[in-house]
Amino acid sequence: MSISENIHKIKAQIPPQVKLIAVSKTKPNSSVLEAYNSGHKVFGENKVQDLILKQKDLPKDIEWHFIGHLQRNKVKNIAPFVSLIHAVDSLRLLSKINEEALKNDRIINCLMQMHIADESSKFGLHINELKEILSSEEYLSMKGIKIKGLMGMATYTENREQIKQEFDSLRNSFQEIKNEFFKNSDDFKDISMGMSGDFDIAIESGSSMVRIGSIIFGER
Protein backbone atom coordinates (compact mmCIF):
# COMPACT_ATOMS: atom_id res chain seq x y z
CA MET A 1 0.00 0.00 0.00
CA SER A 2 1.09 3.57 -0.65
CA ILE A 3 1.82 6.19 2.00
CA SER A 4 -1.41 8.03 1.26
CA GLU A 5 -3.43 4.81 1.45
CA ASN A 6 -1.81 4.03 4.80
CA ILE A 7 -2.75 7.46 6.15
CA HIS A 8 -6.27 7.05 4.87
CA LYS A 9 -6.63 3.70 6.56
CA ILE A 10 -5.35 5.01 9.91
CA LYS A 11 -7.59 8.07 9.78
CA ALA A 12 -10.55 5.76 9.31
CA GLN A 13 -9.59 4.02 12.58
CA ILE A 14 -9.25 7.10 14.77
CA PRO A 15 -12.03 9.43 15.95
CA PRO A 16 -12.08 12.80 14.15
CA GLN A 17 -11.02 14.74 17.27
CA VAL A 18 -7.82 12.69 17.59
CA LYS A 19 -4.94 14.34 15.76
CA LEU A 20 -2.58 12.23 13.67
CA ILE A 21 1.10 13.17 13.80
CA ALA A 22 2.84 11.41 10.90
CA VAL A 23 6.29 10.52 12.25
CA SER A 24 8.65 10.95 9.30
CA LYS A 25 11.95 10.44 11.16
CA THR A 26 14.71 8.82 9.06
CA LYS A 27 12.46 8.98 5.97
CA PRO A 28 13.33 11.09 2.91
CA ASN A 29 11.64 14.33 1.89
CA SER A 30 9.98 12.49 -0.99
CA SER A 31 8.02 10.39 1.52
CA VAL A 32 6.89 13.47 3.41
CA LEU A 33 5.84 15.08 0.12
CA GLU A 34 3.83 12.04 -0.86
CA ALA A 35 1.85 12.32 2.37
CA TYR A 36 1.61 16.10 2.00
CA ASN A 37 0.29 15.88 -1.53
CA SER A 38 -2.45 13.56 -0.36
CA GLY A 39 -3.55 16.26 2.09
CA HIS A 40 -1.73 15.47 5.32
CA LYS A 41 0.12 18.43 6.85
CA VAL A 42 1.20 17.41 10.36
CA PHE A 43 4.56 15.70 10.81
CA GLY A 44 6.81 14.72 13.70
CA GLU A 45 10.59 14.45 13.89
CA ASN A 46 12.82 13.41 16.80
CA LYS A 47 16.22 14.85 15.76
CA VAL A 48 16.82 18.59 15.58
CA GLN A 49 19.22 18.36 12.65
CA ASP A 50 16.77 16.33 10.54
CA LEU A 51 13.89 18.59 11.45
CA ILE A 52 15.65 21.80 10.37
CA LEU A 53 16.73 20.27 7.05
CA LYS A 54 13.22 19.04 6.28
CA GLN A 55 11.62 22.30 7.35
CA LYS A 56 13.95 24.24 5.06
CA ASP A 57 13.24 22.13 1.98
CA LEU A 58 9.58 21.21 2.34
CA PRO A 59 6.36 23.27 2.02
CA LYS A 60 6.08 26.06 4.55
CA ASP A 61 2.53 25.26 5.64
CA ILE A 62 3.60 21.96 7.21
CA GLU A 63 2.94 21.83 10.95
CA TRP A 64 6.13 20.43 12.50
CA HIS A 65 6.09 18.67 15.85
CA PHE A 66 9.24 17.84 17.75
CA ILE A 67 8.69 14.50 19.48
CA GLY A 68 12.16 13.50 20.70
CA HIS A 69 14.44 14.26 23.59
CA LEU A 70 15.43 17.92 23.19
CA GLN A 71 18.78 19.33 24.30
CA ARG A 72 18.77 22.87 25.61
CA ASN A 73 21.51 24.08 23.27
CA LYS A 74 19.43 23.05 20.24
CA VAL A 75 16.17 24.75 21.16
CA LYS A 76 17.20 27.90 19.26
CA ASN A 77 17.30 25.98 15.97
CA ILE A 78 13.65 24.96 16.03
CA ALA A 79 12.19 27.86 18.03
CA PRO A 80 11.34 29.99 14.95
CA PHE A 81 8.90 27.48 13.47
CA VAL A 82 8.12 24.48 15.71
CA SER A 83 4.41 24.00 16.30
CA LEU A 84 4.48 21.74 19.36
CA ILE A 85 7.28 20.28 21.49
CA HIS A 86 6.02 16.95 22.84
CA ALA A 87 8.58 15.86 25.37
CA VAL A 88 9.54 18.58 27.83
CA ASP A 89 10.85 16.93 30.97
CA SER A 90 12.46 19.64 33.10
CA LEU A 91 12.07 23.22 34.29
CA ARG A 92 15.48 24.04 32.81
CA LEU A 93 14.36 22.95 29.34
CA LEU A 94 11.06 24.79 29.71
CA SER A 95 12.96 27.91 30.70
CA LYS A 96 15.21 27.66 27.63
CA ILE A 97 12.20 27.19 25.34
CA ASN A 98 10.63 30.26 26.94
CA GLU A 99 13.77 32.31 26.33
CA GLU A 100 14.04 31.31 22.67
CA ALA A 101 10.30 31.80 22.09
CA LEU A 102 10.54 35.38 23.37
CA LYS A 103 13.53 36.07 21.11
CA ASN A 104 11.36 34.96 18.19
CA ASP A 105 8.35 36.95 19.35
CA ARG A 106 6.21 33.88 19.70
CA ILE A 107 4.61 31.55 22.19
CA ILE A 108 5.73 27.93 21.86
CA ASN A 109 3.28 25.16 22.69
CA CYS A 110 4.65 22.37 24.87
CA LEU A 111 3.60 19.05 26.33
CA MET A 112 5.19 17.74 29.50
CA GLN A 113 6.52 14.19 29.19
CA MET A 114 5.44 11.87 31.97
CA HIS A 115 7.18 8.68 33.01
CA ILE A 116 4.56 5.96 32.58
CA ALA A 117 6.63 2.99 31.41
CA ASP A 118 8.40 0.49 33.61
CA GLU A 119 11.90 1.13 34.93
CA SER A 120 13.57 0.21 31.63
CA SER A 121 12.74 3.72 30.46
CA LYS A 122 14.33 6.69 32.15
CA PHE A 123 12.53 9.53 30.40
CA GLY A 124 9.76 11.65 31.79
CA LEU A 125 8.56 13.28 34.96
CA HIS A 126 6.77 11.84 37.94
CA ILE A 127 3.60 13.67 38.87
CA ASN A 128 5.10 15.27 41.96
CA GLU A 129 7.98 16.67 39.90
CA LEU A 130 5.51 18.14 37.45
CA LYS A 131 3.50 19.70 40.27
CA GLU A 132 6.68 21.26 41.62
CA ILE A 133 7.43 22.79 38.21
CA LEU A 134 3.90 24.12 37.79
CA SER A 135 4.00 25.68 41.27
CA SER A 136 7.34 27.40 40.78
CA GLU A 137 7.75 31.18 40.53
CA GLU A 138 9.93 30.64 37.51
CA TYR A 139 7.26 28.77 35.54
CA LEU A 140 4.56 31.20 36.57
CA SER A 141 6.57 34.11 35.19
CA MET A 142 7.14 32.55 31.74
CA LYS A 143 5.43 34.44 28.91
CA GLY A 144 6.80 32.53 25.93
CA ILE A 145 5.42 29.05 26.49
CA LYS A 146 2.02 27.45 26.78
CA ILE A 147 1.63 24.01 28.32
CA LYS A 148 -1.04 22.26 26.27
CA GLY A 149 -1.06 18.90 28.01
CA LEU A 150 0.92 15.74 28.67
CA MET A 151 2.80 13.15 26.62
CA GLY A 152 3.92 9.64 27.43
CA MET A 153 5.34 6.47 25.96
CA ALA A 154 4.26 3.04 27.15
CA THR A 155 6.67 0.19 27.79
CA TYR A 156 7.80 -1.66 24.67
CA THR A 157 6.01 -4.93 25.42
CA GLU A 158 3.56 -7.43 23.99
CA ASN A 159 1.53 -7.16 27.18
CA ARG A 160 -1.45 -5.07 26.12
CA GLU A 161 -2.91 -5.08 29.62
CA GLN A 162 0.24 -3.40 30.91
CA ILE A 163 0.16 -0.83 28.10
CA LYS A 164 -3.49 -0.09 28.89
CA GLN A 165 -2.65 0.49 32.55
CA GLU A 166 0.19 2.84 31.62
CA PHE A 167 -1.98 4.90 29.29
CA ASP A 168 -4.74 5.00 31.91
CA SER A 169 -2.24 6.31 34.44
CA LEU A 170 -1.30 9.10 32.02
CA ARG A 171 -4.96 10.01 31.55
CA ASN A 172 -5.43 10.07 35.33
CA SER A 173 -2.40 12.32 35.76
CA PHE A 174 -3.78 14.60 33.07
CA GLN A 175 -7.10 14.92 34.94
CA GLU A 176 -5.38 15.54 38.25
CA ILE A 177 -3.08 18.22 36.81
CA LYS A 178 -5.94 19.86 34.95
CA ASN A 179 -8.06 20.06 38.09
CA GLU A 180 -5.25 21.38 40.22
CA PHE A 181 -3.48 23.80 37.87
CA PHE A 182 -5.55 24.51 34.75
CA LYS A 183 -9.11 24.55 36.04
CA ASN A 184 -10.04 27.80 34.33
CA SER A 185 -7.96 27.39 31.22
CA ASP A 186 -8.88 25.81 27.90
CA ASP A 187 -5.21 25.53 26.92
CA PHE A 188 -4.51 22.33 28.82
CA LYS A 189 -6.35 19.78 26.70
CA ASP A 190 -4.01 17.34 24.97
CA ILE A 191 -2.77 13.86 25.78
CA SER A 192 -0.17 12.70 23.27
CA MET A 193 -0.02 8.91 23.49
CA GLY A 194 -0.08 6.04 21.05
CA MET A 195 2.27 4.84 18.30
CA SER A 196 2.00 2.30 15.47
CA GLY A 197 1.77 -0.70 17.79
CA ASP A 198 -0.49 0.68 20.50
CA PHE A 199 -2.54 3.61 19.18
CA ASP A 200 -5.82 1.70 19.46
CA ILE A 201 -5.22 1.17 23.19
CA ALA A 202 -4.17 4.82 23.60
CA ILE A 203 -7.41 6.02 22.01
CA GLU A 204 -9.43 3.81 24.36
CA SER A 205 -7.62 5.54 27.22
CA GLY A 206 -8.42 9.03 25.96
CA SER A 207 -5.54 10.03 23.69
CA SER A 208 -6.01 13.23 21.70
CA MET A 209 -2.84 12.89 19.59
CA VAL A 210 -1.28 9.76 18.15
CA ARG A 211 2.31 9.76 16.85
CA ILE A 212 2.53 7.17 14.08
CA GLY A 213 5.51 6.35 11.89
CA SER A 214 6.20 2.83 10.72
CA ILE A 215 2.68 1.83 9.68
CA ILE A 216 2.56 4.93 7.45
CA PHE A 217 6.07 5.11 6.00
CA GLY A 218 7.28 1.53 6.48
CA GLU A 219 9.76 0.02 8.90
CA ARG A 220 12.87 2.05 9.72
Ligand SMILES: *Cc1c(COP(=O)(O)O)cnc(C)c1O
Ligand atom coordinates in the same frame (compact mmCIF):
# COMPACT_ATOMS: atom_id res chain seq x y z
C1 LIG B 1 9.52 7.00 16.48
C2 LIG B 1 8.54 7.58 17.44
C3 LIG B 1 7.17 7.39 17.27
C4 LIG B 1 6.58 6.56 16.13
O1 LIG B 1 6.89 5.22 16.29
P1 LIG B 1 6.24 4.08 15.34
O2 LIG B 1 6.31 2.86 16.14
O3 LIG B 1 7.09 4.04 14.10
O4 LIG B 1 4.86 4.50 15.02
C5 LIG B 1 6.31 7.97 18.18
N1 LIG B 1 6.77 8.70 19.22
C6 LIG B 1 8.07 8.92 19.40
C7 LIG B 1 8.49 9.74 20.56
C8 LIG B 1 9.00 8.36 18.53
O5 LIG B 1 10.31 8.57 18.75
